[in-house]
Structures are given as C-alpha cells and as structure tokens.
Amino acid sequence: MLRPAWRLSHSCCLPAHLLSVSFLVASPPAPALGQPPASTLAIEGLGRAVARLDGPWRFHLGDDPTWASPSFDDSQWEQLTAEKPWGEQGYTSYTGYAWYRLHLSLNPSPRDQPSFALLVPHLDDVYEIFWNGSSIGRSGKFPPYPIWYRSSNAPATYPLHPATPESGSEHENGTLAIRVWKAPLTSEDSGQSGGFEGSPVIGYPESVAAYKTTLDYQWLRANQFSFSQYLLYGIAGLLALFAWLRDRQQKALLWMTGFALSPLLRLVLYGMRIAWPVGLSNALGPPVSSIRDISLWFLLLWLLHLDDNPSLTKLIRRFAIISLAASISDGLLSLLDASVSWFWLIQIADAVLTGIYFITAAVPLALVALAIKQHRHLDLARRLLVIAAFLWGMIQVVQRLAPQGQRFTHWTLADKLRAPLFHLYGNAVSLPTLAGIFLLVALLYSVYRTSMEDRRRRSLLEHEMSSARELQHVLIPETFPSIPGFAVTSAYRPALEVGGDFFQIIPLDGDFTLVILGDVSGKGLKAAIAVSLIVGLVRVLVENTHSPAQLLTELNRRLTGRLHGGFATCVALRLDPHGNCVLASAGHPPPYLNDREVVIPGSFPLGLFPTVAYPDSRLPLQVNDHLALYTDGLLEARNKSGELYGFDRTRELFAALPNAARAAEAAVHFGQDDDITVVTLVRVPMGEESTDIAPANRNL
Incomplete structure (x- = not known):
C-alpha cells in the first residue's frame, strides 16, 4: 500500500548567514516494474542553505551488498532518526553490521547546476556511503582486519553526482545507502552508541563547504x-x-x-x-x-x-x-x-x-x-x-x-x-x-x-665540602720538609672532591723523619673527617714516641669505636740519613723496594680491636734504592671491562722505578675507582735531597 504524502518543516541550527530549510516528503515516483514504491524525501529551493537529513531513515541489521541498490525494496525496514545512535533507539549494545537508506528527490533552482554535496558527521565505527548504488566514500576499513577512527574526527564531505531525472519529472531522484559496522564493546562502553551520532546535511558544494567551515570554527571556539x-x-x-x-x-x-x-x-x-x-x-x-x-x-x-x-x-x-x-x-x-x-x-x-x-x-x-x-x-x-x-x-x-x-x-x-x-x-x-x-x-x-x-x-653542602677541601689542604700540604738522605715524590688523586687517603712527613729529633701513609674505609666527606682525626692523633702521639709500631698501637687504641663501623689501614716508617728504616704496618699493602714487595708481618687495620700490638720491622736502604708506598686505590683501579689493575701490573709499574706522579697517572688512566696516593723515597747521597709534590695535590 502506498504511504501518504507528508510535509515536515524543520529549521536547521545554522549561523545567521545560512538559511533555514523546509523538507517535503512527496508521493514517490512510479516504481519500476515489480518493485514496490518507497517514500521519498523531497528537498526544494535550497539556495545557499543546507538541509539536515534527520530522517526518518530506513534501518536494518545485517549485511547484504544488494541493499546499496536504489531499486531495492526497503519498505519493510524499520525507521530510525539520524539525530542519535541506534543504541538509543532500541538496539542497545548491538555490534556488527547495519544499513541506513534514504530516498531523496532533489530539485535544484533553475539557475543552479544540479550538483550537490553531503556532509556526514561521525558514524560509529566503520562506514561506506553509496549514492544510487555507487560508492562515493568511506571511513575506515571493514572486517576482516577492521580499522576505524576516533569520534573526534572532523565531519567529512562527499560529492553527490547528479542523478538521472525520471521521465516527466522535474525532480532528480536518488538513494543514499550507508553501510555501517560497529566494533565490539569495551568495558567502558555504555551500549548506547552505534551508527549516526548526528544528522548529515545536504546542499550545494559551496554551501556545504561554508557549513563545514562554521562547524570547524565552532569546534575550535568550544x-x-x-x-x-x-x-x-x-x-x-x-x-x-x-x-x-x-x-x-x-x-x-x-x-x-x-x-x-x-x-x-x-x-x-x-x-x-x-x-x-x-x-x-x-x-x-x-x-x-x-x-x-x-x-x-x-x-x-x-x-x-x-x-x-x-x-x-x-x-x-x-x-x-x-x-x-x-x-x-x-x-x-x-x-x-x-x-x-x-x-x-x-x-x-x-x-x-x-x-x-x-x-x-x-x-x-x-x-x-x-x-x-x-x-x-x-x-x-x-x-x-x-x-x-x-x-x-x-x-x-x-x-x-x-x-x-x-x-x-x-x-x-x-x-x-x-x-x-x-x-x-x-x-x-x-x-x-x-x-x-x-x-x-x-x-x-x-x-x-x-x-x-x-x-x-x-649550597650549604658545597660550602661544607669547600671547608673539607681546605682542611685537607692542611692535612696534606702542598710542601713537605725535605728528608735528609732521600729524594721524595708524592701524588694524591682523590676519587671525589675530598678523599680518605692521607700521608704525613714529620721531622723528629736526631735527624729522624717519620713518614706515615694510610687509607680510611669509604670515600667523601665522612672519610675526610676520619682522616682529620687520624692526622691530629698522629701529631699528638709523635710527641711521646718515635717507634712506628708503638705509634700504630696507640693510634689503634684511640681509634677503636670512633670510626663508626669503619677502619683505616696504615704504614709508618722512621728514616735516618744513613738509610736505616724501621717500619710497621696496620693491614696496609706492603711497600715496593725496587722491583720486589717488602715482607712485613701482617696485622689488623686500625680501629677494629683495641688490644692489637703491632711489631717493628727493619729495612736497610742503599744509595739509589727506590722505596714506593701506595694505597689500595692503585691496586683496585678498574677499566671499563671490569678488570682490576692488580698486583702483576703494580709489580711491573714499580719495577720501572717511576716517580709518584707517573705511578698515580698510570692507575688513573687505567680506570680510577678509589682514592689513589703514591709516595716514593729514593736513597741519595747526603746533600742531594729533594721533595717533589705532584701538581694534583694543588687541585683538591
């Protein structure tokens, strides 16, 4: 049965320069043989305005390529509006394929070319538009391997090629068919989406372009x-x-x-x-x-x-x-x-x-x-x-x-x-x-x-570090007294701003000289504070004893319990101008005499046990003998591959009888990981004594 003709007046929500539009639904043209008639939406006198295609649109679930044909009978399909998704019109949580169809009768003004354009807001999710059975555009890709785009995309425009006027009709007839695929729902989906999210509009290409520009401006402004x-x-x-x-x-x-x-x-x-x-x-x-x-x-x-x-x-x-x-x-x-x-x-x-x-x-x-x-x-x-x-x-x-x-x-x-x-x-x-x-x-x-x-x-910490550096300048001065009968060189390379290594050269009564070199566990400011304590105690203790062993024994007794879980290794030597050397060690690496390691009785480091007694050892030195003292930062220098400098390289290094600066630089170049201090003593004839402090000491 033929549907009666009806008329709908609708004002588009357009800016002032765009006109409102009237929609007419007229009786459909004569159907083709064997085809039932279909309702047609007649749009007349557009001018510079655009028409909103709210509907009703014919709607059907499923997918069939023949539904794009303008001759397909869709009279039994349900009618939905394009103003809101199908999820809000009875198809809650539906996903998959669905089709929209709308029959149009377009009557351009006599002075205008029969050319139209369609502006489509976002459709959820993938869609393809057919005009009179021909595809005029799509968004995304249908399954398998679907691709679709975000709902914030700008509306898209598609040209509508002129339809062929029917004989005896002053209208141009055409059918819009839109194939839609809705993706499966996620945990956040309300189920109210699917298909149209706003009504498409139709008009002359210039009018549609102006309308789209207005929409873009409104989106930017909002x-x-x-x-x-x-x-x-x-x-x-x-x-x-x-x-x-x-x-x-x-x-x-x-x-x-x-x-x-x-x-x-x-x-x-x-x-x-x-x-x-x-x-x-x-x-x-x-x-x-x-x-x-x-x-x-x-x-x-x-x-x-x-x-x-x-x-x-x-x-x-x-x-x-x-x-x-x-x-x-x-x-x-x-x-x-x-x-x-x-x-x-x-x-x-x-x-x-x-x-x-x-x-x-x-x-x-x-x-x-x-x-x-x-x-x-x-x-x-x-x-x-x-x-x-x-x-x-x-x-x-x-x-x-x-x-x-x-x-x-x-x-x-x-x-x-x-x-x-x-x-x-x-x-x-x-x-x-x-x-x-x-x-x-x-x-x-x-x-x-x-x-x-x-x-x-x-800033306060840097000030404290500056004070610590100044203190270390005092503890390791740039100049030392000469040692009668010996040429002295020294080099100090801290791993941080301040370090835990120390050495002192202290003249004693009777042309004796005390040389003490040590290493406090740890690095940085805490180690520097421990160094200041040790050097201060040494300066006090040498007033009462000149024996290296007794000095270390008394030093150990006073340090026990005051290093907060740390310790210090130390080697002390007493030299006279005739080459007589008395030395004692508190867990420190033994010195090198020329190309061999000096054998010294081993003992515990300072600060661990209060009752430790350290023995003296005697070492006669001949003219040109080369005695090298060093801290374990030289042994523990580590290259990029993790290899230690080690005892073998240390033996080869001191066998070449280097001065302190050259020995320290060899370890630094290999890969410094800890404070490095080297002191060398070379027995020389009386009157040829010298003291050489490496320039690095002046950069503390």
Missing part, C-alpha cells in the same frame, strides 16, 4: 579553554625538561616533565581531530597515562618528604612497573582484530588489566593519607599540593571506576562528573578540568619551593 589548559601543561613540561637537562641531579624536574607533557601527548592522540586509527591511539594512550600517573607518584614522594622511607620508595617502584606493564598490555590488546569470534577473551583480559589500572589510580590518595598520618611538616605549598592531589586522585578513581560495565550498571556518575559547571566564552568548564589545573599549579609551586630549598641545601 575547545579554546581546553587547548589553553594543555598548552599550559606543555609549557610547564618543556621548562621542566630544559631545567633537568641543565641539572641532571634534579630528578623531580624529570618527573615534572613526564607529568606535564603526558596530557599534551594525549591531546594529540585524542583531541586534535587527527585521523588516528582507534587501535593505534588506544595502544599509545594507556602507557602515556601511566607515565603521567607514575610521574605524579614520585613527585609526591619527593614533595611530601616520603622518599626517606626506602621500603615505601621500593613499593612505589613496584607499583610503577606493574602500572606500566598493565597499561602497555592493555594498549596492545587494542591492536588485536576486533572482528574475531573469540573477542570476548580479549574483553575479559581488558577488564582484568583495567582493574589493575584502577587500583594504581588510588596511589596518590594513599601517599597523601600517609603524609598526613605521619604528621609530616607541610608548609603552605605542600598543603595546597595535598588538597590538589587528593581532589584529583578522587576524580581519577571515580572517572575510571564509574564507566566500567555501565551498560549493566547504568551508572551515570561519570557523565555527571564531566558535566560543565559553567561556560567561559562558549567553553564548557568541568570539575575534572578545574582539578587538573589546580593540581598543575600546586605542583609547579611546590616544585619551585622545594627546588629552592634543595638549592640552598646544596
């Missing part, structure tokens, strides 16, 4: 606040990155970079109308979000002074690894074929990974709660950060939890949370937007204040 927010994040991230590149020790600046640049990357993936395939953007999006979360965790650890807890820091590292692994795995699932029959397994895996992702979203809340529980001293900057992190964390938890399974729970909390609180120059401003800006400002302020505090602390 998103200018959002773009400004992301630009603010990007500027903050770049500033933090440049600051970190200048000072790599400021790890907080690196975390700030990760936190601030991640939203900008997500904007590129999701909000710039770039035609990213959904699989690709969903593969990259979760890891980017995870990097932002992890960066925030470590920023909170540092800013809330929680990083002094090694167990908590280790736990956060584990959470970071879990979060990044889960997000990468979740992203990789998006690259799998969504058209396979076992896609439900992928959906289950996605739900599990989303659960892990949700748990990690609560980490900022836990860190804030822990800082409050431990009564950490929080200044104004950190208090603002606590409030901002708590608010942002709660919103993130709700935003991630509420959409999960919403097609079963019908929760609308996430939608309400994203609802605009107010509009600013046409831009919707929501609670998550305000919370994100508040958190960024609080972080920037806290990072600035904390960086200034760290800079002051580092």
Whole structure:
C-alpha cells in the first residue's frame, strides 16, 4: 500500500548567514516494474542553505551488498532518526553490521547546476556511503582486519553526482545507502552508541563547504579553554625538561616533565581531530597515562618528604612497573582484530588489566593519607599540593571506576562528573578540568619551593665540602720538609672532591723523619673527617714516641669505636740519613723496594680491636734504592671491562722505578675507582735531597 504524502518543516541550527530549510516528503515516483514504491524525501529551493537529513531513515541489521541498490525494496525496514545512535533507539549494545537508506528527490533552482554535496558527521565505527548504488566514500576499513577512527574526527564531505531525472519529472531522484559496522564493546562502553551520532546535511558544494567551515570554527571556539589548559601543561613540561637537562641531579624536574607533557601527548592522540586509527591511539594512550600517573607518584614522594622511607620508595617502584606493564598490555590488546569470534577473551583480559589500572589510580590518595598520618611538616605549598592531589586522585578513581560495565550498571556518575559547571566564552568548564589545573599549579609551586630549598641545601653542602677541601689542604700540604738522605715524590688523586687517603712527613729529633701513609674505609666527606682525626692523633702521639709500631698501637687504641663501623689501614716508617728504616704496618699493602714487595708481618687495620700490638720491622736502604708506598686505590683501579689493575701490573709499574706522579697517572688512566696516593723515597747521597709534590695535590 502506498504511504501518504507528508510535509515536515524543520529549521536547521545554522549561523545567521545560512538559511533555514523546509523538507517535503512527496508521493514517490512510479516504481519500476515489480518493485514496490518507497517514500521519498523531497528537498526544494535550497539556495545557499543546507538541509539536515534527520530522517526518518530506513534501518536494518545485517549485511547484504544488494541493499546499496536504489531499486531495492526497503519498505519493510524499520525507521530510525539520524539525530542519535541506534543504541538509543532500541538496539542497545548491538555490534556488527547495519544499513541506513534514504530516498531523496532533489530539485535544484533553475539557475543552479544540479550538483550537490553531503556532509556526514561521525558514524560509529566503520562506514561506506553509496549514492544510487555507487560508492562515493568511506571511513575506515571493514572486517576482516577492521580499522576505524576516533569520534573526534572532523565531519567529512562527499560529492553527490547528479542523478538521472525520471521521465516527466522535474525532480532528480536518488538513494543514499550507508553501510555501517560497529566494533565490539569495551568495558567502558555504555551500549548506547552505534551508527549516526548526528544528522548529515545536504546542499550545494559551496554551501556545504561554508557549513563545514562554521562547524570547524565552532569546534575550535568550544575547545579554546581546553587547548589553553594543555598548552599550559606543555609549557610547564618543556621548562621542566630544559631545567633537568641543565641539572641532571634534579630528578623531580624529570618527573615534572613526564607529568606535564603526558596530557599534551594525549591531546594529540585524542583531541586534535587527527585521523588516528582507534587501535593505534588506544595502544599509545594507556602507557602515556601511566607515565603521567607514575610521574605524579614520585613527585609526591619527593614533595611530601616520603622518599626517606626506602621500603615505601621500593613499593612505589613496584607499583610503577606493574602500572606500566598493565597499561602497555592493555594498549596492545587494542591492536588485536576486533572482528574475531573469540573477542570476548580479549574483553575479559581488558577488564582484568583495567582493574589493575584502577587500583594504581588510588596511589596518590594513599601517599597523601600517609603524609598526613605521619604528621609530616607541610608548609603552605605542600598543603595546597595535598588538597590538589587528593581532589584529583578522587576524580581519577571515580572517572575510571564509574564507566566500567555501565551498560549493566547504568551508572551515570561519570557523565555527571564531566558535566560543565559553567561556560567561559562558549567553553564548557568541568570539575575534572578545574582539578587538573589546580593540581598543575600546586605542583609547579611546590616544585619551585622545594627546588629552592634543595638549592640552598646544596649550597650549604658545597660550602661544607669547600671547608673539607681546605682542611685537607692542611692535612696534606702542598710542601713537605725535605728528608735528609732521600729524594721524595708524592701524588694524591682523590676519587671525589675530598678523599680518605692521607700521608704525613714529620721531622723528629736526631735527624729522624717519620713518614706515615694510610687509607680510611669509604670515600667523601665522612672519610675526610676520619682522616682529620687520624692526622691530629698522629701529631699528638709523635710527641711521646718515635717507634712506628708503638705509634700504630696507640693510634689503634684511640681509634677503636670512633670510626663508626669503619677502619683505616696504615704504614709508618722512621728514616735516618744513613738509610736505616724501621717500619710497621696496620693491614696496609706492603711497600715496593725496587722491583720486589717488602715482607712485613701482617696485622689488623686500625680501629677494629683495641688490644692489637703491632711489631717493628727493619729495612736497610742503599744509595739509589727506590722505596714506593701506595694505597689500595692503585691496586683496585678498574677499566671499563671490569678488570682490576692488580698486583702483576703494580709489580711491573714499580719495577720501572717511576716517580709518584707517573705511578698515580698510570692507575688513573687505567680506570680510577678509589682514592689513589703514591709516595716514593729514593736513597741519595747526603746533600742531594729533594721533595717533589705532584701538581694534583694543588687541585683538591
């Protein structure tokens, strides 16, 4: 039975320069033989306006290539509007193929060319458009191996080639058929999507192009606040990155970079109308979000002074690894074929990974709660950060939890949370937007204040290190007294700013000279402080004893329990102008006499056991004999492959009778890993004594 003719008047939502349009549905033209008639939408007198094709459109589930034909009888198909998806019109949670069809009768003005264009907003997910049975365009790729694009893509336009007028008719008739494929639903889908997400429009190409330009302008204007927010994040991230590149020790600046640049990357993936395939953007999006979360965790650890807890820091590292692994795995699932029959397994895996992702979203809340529980001293900057992190964390938890399974729970909390609180120059401003800006400002302020505090602390530390270097200049002076009957050279190469090696040359009564060289366990400022204690004690003890063994015994007794678990090795020599040498060792590497190692009774290092007694040994030295003292930093020099300098190279080195500077440089060139000190004593005839201090000593 023929459907009656009907008339619909509808005003398009267009800017002022575009006209409203009337839609006429006229009686259909005579059908072809054997074909039932179909309702036709007649559009007349467009002029410079465009017509919105709200419908009703004929709609049918399934897929058949013959449904593109204009002669196909679709009178038994259901009618749906194009103003909203099929999920809101009785086909909730439907995925797969479906077709839309609309019969048009286009009547151009006599002065205009019969040429039209179609503007199509986004269709969910893959679609192909047919005009009178011929394909005029598509978006994405149908199964197998489907590809579709994000819903933020700009509307697309397609030219409609003139239809062939029917005999005796002043209208141009044509049939629009749209084939659509909806991808399987994810855990966050409400089931309300599918197909049209807005009505297409038709008009002359110039009018459609103008209408699309207007839509693009409206989209840009509505998103200018959002773009400004992301630009603010990007500027903050770049500033933090440049600051970190200048000072790599400021790890907080690196975390700030990760936190601030991640939203900008997500904007590129999701909000710039770039035609990213959904699989690709969903593969990259979760890891980017995870990097932002992890960066925030470590920023909170540092800013809330929680990083002094090694167990908590280790736990956060584990959470970071879990979060990044889960997000990468979740992203990789998006690259799998969504058209396979076992896609439900992928959906289950996605739900599990989303659960892990949700748990990690609560980490900022836990860190804030822990800082409050431990009564950490929080200044104004950190208090603002606590409030901002708590608010942002709660919103993130709700935003991630509420959409999960919403097609079963019908929760609308996430939608309400994203609802605009107010509009600013046409831009919707929501609670998550305000919370994100508040958190960024609080972080920037806290990072600035904390960086200034760290800079002051580092300045104080550098001042202390400078004082330690000055102290070491006193302990290891640039000039030493000459030793009668000996030519002396020395070299000192600390591994850090200050070191734990020491040596002293002290004149004694009766033309005797005491030479003492040692090494404190550890490096840096703590070792330098221990050195100052040892040198001070040596200077006091030599007032009462000239015996190297007795000196070490008394030194050990006074040091026991005062090195805080550390120790010191030491070798002491007493020399006279005639080449008589008395020496004692406290666990120190034995000296080299010419090309052989001097045999000295071994004993414990200083500072371990209070009752240790050290024996004296005698070593006669002839003219031209070369005696070399050194610390174990020379033996333990390590090259890039991990090989130690070792005893064999040390023996070959001293067999060449080098001065102290050449011996130290050989070890440094091999690969310095610890403080290196070398002292050489060469027996010379009386009157030829000399003392040579290596230039490195002047660079302490």
